[in-house]
């Protein structure tokens with residue numbers, strides 16, 4: 001795992017970018033999309049609790065089953081199932097969840113521990129070994145730029161009339 005804060009910011013950034021591009025959200029309808037981004041961005045690390053973090057030669061470890069495209073496919077199946085039987089259109093939440101989930105796998109693959117994307121085809125982990133988790137490199141190269149992008153895309157999703165209202169308020 002990268003630090004949870006990095007993954008949460010990445011997931012929320014995916015959501016705000018999506019909401020900004022879709023352009024037709026209300027504050028209320030944006031909430032489930034933001035939640036889907038935050039959950040998708042952090043869910044892969046659930047495997048930390050499913051297995052034994054000290055093991056290396058099994059999929060039941062940290063950076064194991066939660067960090068696979070197979071797990072994402074199971075989650076998508078869950079969205080489709082719930083959407084169908086609850087008669088609720090979850091397509092936007094599913095899309096943002098999936099992109100946020102992928103952002104987690106990609107970000108993790110920048111570090112020193114491999115991500116087993118293709119399990120069960122291969123248990124081999126892929127990583128670029130750019131930096132270690134929790135270091136100044138992670139925060140400087142990933143977390144901070146993501147945070148800036150989150151603020152920029154976050155501002156963008158507020159209707160301009162609301163922003164004008166705030167700045168024309170007499171208390172400003």
Ligand SMILES: [Zn+2]
Pocket residue numbers: 001002044045063067104108
């Ligand atoms: Zn992770």
